[in-house]
Amino acid sequence: MNAPTPLRQIARPLPEAFVTALRTRFGEQLSTAAAVREHHGRDESAYPPMPPDAVVFARSTDDVAALVELAALHRVPVIPYGVGSSLEGHLLAIEGGVSVDLSQLNQVLAVNSEDLTVTVQAGVTRKQLNDEIKHTGLFFPIDPGADATIGGMAATRASGTNAVRYGTMRENVLGLTVVTAEGKVIRTSRRAKKSSAGYDLTRVFVGAEGTLGIITEATLRLYPQPEAIAAAICSFPSVQAAVATTIATIQMGVPIARCELLDALTVKAVNLRDKLGLPESPLLLFEFHGTPASVEEQTATVQDLARDHGGHDFEWATTPEDRTRLWSARHNAYFACLQLKPGSRSCTTDVCVPISRLAECIDETIKDTEASSLPSPILGHVGDGNFHCAILVDPSNAAEMEEAERLNRRIVERALRMDGTCTGEHGVGMHKMDFLVDEHGADAVELMARIKRAFDPLNILNPGKVLRL
Secondary structure: OOOOOOOOOOOOOOOHHHHHHHHHHHHHHEEOOHHHHHHOOOOOOOOOOOOOOEEEEOOOHHHHHHHHHHHHHHOOOEEEEOOOOOOOOOOOOOOOOEEEEOOOOOOEEEEEOOOOEEEEEOOOEHHHHHHHHHHHOEEOOOEOOOOOEHHHHHHHOOOEOOHHHHOOHHHHEEEEEEEOOOOOEEEOOOOOOOOOOOOOHHHHHOOOOOOOOEEEEEEEEOEEOOOEEEEEEEEOOOHHHHHHHHHHHHHOOOOOOEEEEEOHHHHHHHHHHHOOOOOOOOEEEEEEEEOHHHHHHHHHHHHHHHHHOOOEEEEEEOOHHHHHHHHHHHHOHHHHHHOOOOOOEEEEEEOEOOHHHHHHHHHHHHHHHHOOOOOOOEEEOHHHOEOEEEEEEOOOOHHHHHHHHHHHHHHHHHHHHOOOEOEOOOOOOOOOHHHHHHHHOHHHHHHHHHHHHHHOOOOOEOOOOOOOO
């Protein structure tokens, strides 16, 4: 398995004619201010900032199409930007170019409650969407933790805490409006529940990370808000016992909505940040959805399974306020972990393995991290076999960065050996490119490259991500 190649930004000044055309078309929507460019060249990864040469604040699909058409004429890279929550360098302008900020495309366009669908612009965030549709009795369940935009979530094939019950963006995006590398606007699907008409372009663009087209609108699947919701936390004597409880729960067919793991170091970080006073031992955080009777049945089953594996100190949260307190702490765990090493950044892995191999994979990972000098809290969506190791580093310390990459390689290698994946939900970006051949094989990766060349022959859409061309 190859180590990720060290990355540095390749500076290319924008053609003067292109800049003039941008100013003419976009006026005040164009910015070349250093602070704006710096903001759009930084994400939550450990990579140094790689700012674009300019930023265009799009207000419509037509704006995006006009920008891409101009960029294609002058062969200038275009990098989509949502809210900057990427962990793998997706939005960094490694070859310079223009960042297209989609945050102003933030309208909920149509709510079809009878069909359980909604159509939104790409800059709508998941919290905004659920706030705007809550009066319908429906909700959108995909919850990656950060208040990411729907366009970014579709582009990275995001999932998160609810995936064990509701699936990922792959299952919940019904259709997209996309600007192609030629500046044309296409719609990948209609709103019918199913179709056999042609190639499934929706699935091609979901997870393409902005390298094949720029998503400007999405039609999504909605779900009825559960009649009853209960959340619970349970402490365990070891991570292995917590994972064994998770595996038993899944194999018993209990339809849990969420099942999250925090190891003892993560619990310590959350306690310090949110003043929760939780026992500083491995912890599972559950959520159950359904009717009052079905939720009661689910919770009783899980409690019995947890006790069989040494689980104790069940704490229930049935009111919205108590559930919010627990889930806010979980969603903020990433930032809580960063505070364990002030000034650090996180090299965050997100491997996913078959549930039957999860305990073994985490157990071996813990042995690696305990032998390392770097703090490496573990947390994750263990209900679907996905976990994260937040390796805390000083990006300016070459020895620490080398150690973080060594740990990351071992974790990925282990997951692939267990028939898992190098990334369960964060995407490839720049960091996981060198692992694709190990996961898919050279022929499959070459086929992906041929798709990229067919969709984007000038390589202007988010170049330097997913594949090395």
